[in-house]
Amino acid sequence: MGLSRRRFLVSSAGASAAALVAGCSNGDGGGKAVATGDTVVASPRYLPFHGIHQTGITSPVPASGLIAALDVVRADRSDLARMLRDLTDEIDGMMAGRAYPATDPRLPALQTGTLGEKPPPTDLSVVVSVGASMFDERFGLGSRKPRELVTMPFMANDKLDPDRSHGDLLLTITADSPDATIFALRQLLRRTRGHLVLRWMVDGFNRRSAPKPGQAQVRNLLGFKDGTANLDASEEGLMDEHVWVGDEDGEPAWALGGSYHVVRIIRMFVERWDRTSLTEQEAVIGREKYTGAPLDGRVETDVPDYDDDPKGKRTPLVAHIRLANPRTRATRKNLILRRGLSYSRGFDGNGNLDQGLAFACFQRSLEDGFMAVQRRLDGEPLEEYIQPQGGGFFFALPGVNRRDGWLGEQLLA
């Protein structure tokens, strides 16, 4: 561990990770931008690790992501603490682009080498979250469980595979390309080999592009723009209002600055969807497919006016976006920060493609956020084309805001 490990200034309390993203380095002095087609893509950087929130929750939408759920085994509370320190050290080093010290070539090298001798900037970030099972009898953390954290229940339309659900610990690794996420995964697993075992994993992607005002960056595998009406993660006020657990929430003190983290592995029946008429598809979602405009508007940035359409003549009452966000004063508290990834993993026994959305969202309250939205979505017409098969409820740990701090420090203190 050289000095390079601590290349970034630790943020002062109060600065959010989102704000820090703007000030990060790409290792050779300032981020450049590369034009690809009609979008402008920022060149990859080393994202800052330190901050009061974990960086990867609000950093720009990643091109690649890997979500791995793990179980903690053969560990007591002090092993757990050591493991989290090791994780922190490795994540910090990788995000900062630390050069791994050379070792005697007769020994296994300290890094996989899959990104070369000195890993280049890749926008890498890792979000570490804990599941409800972390608060069972094993570590004596029962009294510290975030108030609303439960094992993800079985919900309508679900076909949850227990082998692809839940877990003690969730790693969400995001970067500009899959080789970078794989590098990070292998490094993290090596560092924690004796105490963490993989439970399930999903590998995903988004089209790599930079935001343009009023335009969503990506389309999901149904072909619809995804993220149009998402919360703007660079708006600190919005994040404080909807994403970060705060003082007034009655949560354990350690949880401040953290966030409830929901993952849903949602299979899409893409063959069936592709043979559905465009009109039907747009009615199911509630937006125009190509422009992303609401059905009562012209451009993507237009805001649907449901008051003016009480019978659902333009936007069906059961359209996905209308149920998900009825846009009333009362439902404002249900807003969530979505951060999904598309996935594709071969095909099933019927010869149908196994593709879908690794839906992920962050919120200050599980009940007011995901649960409220999901309850409204129950029975929506979109269900005919999708099937939740796994995932889990987690709590994204607060960020590390101290030079020698580590992820989970407050939780285990």
Added chain:
Amino acid sequence: MKRLASCTLVVAALVSAFSSCASDDGANVRGTSCGASSGSGSASGSGSGAGSGSCASSGSGISNQGSTDNVKVNEAVAAYDQWVRDQIDGLLEKTKVFTDAVRANDVAAAKAAFAPSRENWEAIEPIAGLVPDIDGAVDSRVDDFASVNDPKFTGWHRLEYLLWEKGTTDGGTPFADELDAELMKLKTEFAKVKLTPIAVAQGSAELIEEVSEGKITGEEDRYSHTDLWDFAANVAGAEKAFELLKPAVNAADADLAADLESDFDDIDAALAKYEEGEGYQSYEALSKADKGDMQAILGSLSENLAKVPGVLKLG
């Protein structure tokens, strides 16, 4: 059996009178994996002469070359060498009990003798792999062949298939005879092998890889589900090597020695829960939680054992 067939190019193979160069990827590809280095590794398994620039890595992916001045290491190697030879004697004896039962058409006795007959083998498998071709003949699994009917599918698992899947010893005698003959060949050929420090250190790590890749998944003994016997024997072989090397490891890196010691204690304790009679319960009894624990312990063991050759400045 181990299906890794690596081939390191080395200038001199310091194996006395014998250079081991086998692929163990099944009899169908026997002897081909090291051909690139010097044309050694003939189908007959005789290999090329020592020091001819031949492939010194074995069918089990470990190498047997080099030497050290480290007295502690050399003492360990000498003791391990003797231990391996004792294992081979035990192997011949216990396998004969098994093969005799097959030849006597005694299905129950053969089934009872199957797992015990494999213990000594599993304890030394990577080291036994220094003798080419034996592993492929005695311990390949059905996945190494297009079908169970492939005549090259021989050895323990062919007999296991007959006994458990077919419930018979019919047609087993030729396989039993061949198993005896191959293991006898192992004894004669191994007499010419002189173990090196790197082989002992790598062999120990290789045994744990074997467990992680085949035993913990229940693939090895898929008909009899006696995988935990093999598992325990692999661990015993690795642990023996570590115990002997421990003074040397401790002198070079005391933390590593301590970590390894506690990993071995943990895996022994995890396995002890499944002891039954002279051996172990069926693989099917293994709980998911215990399997997770074992995976983590084996993972830690593998990471730590991988450092041993380097820490001892071998290779």
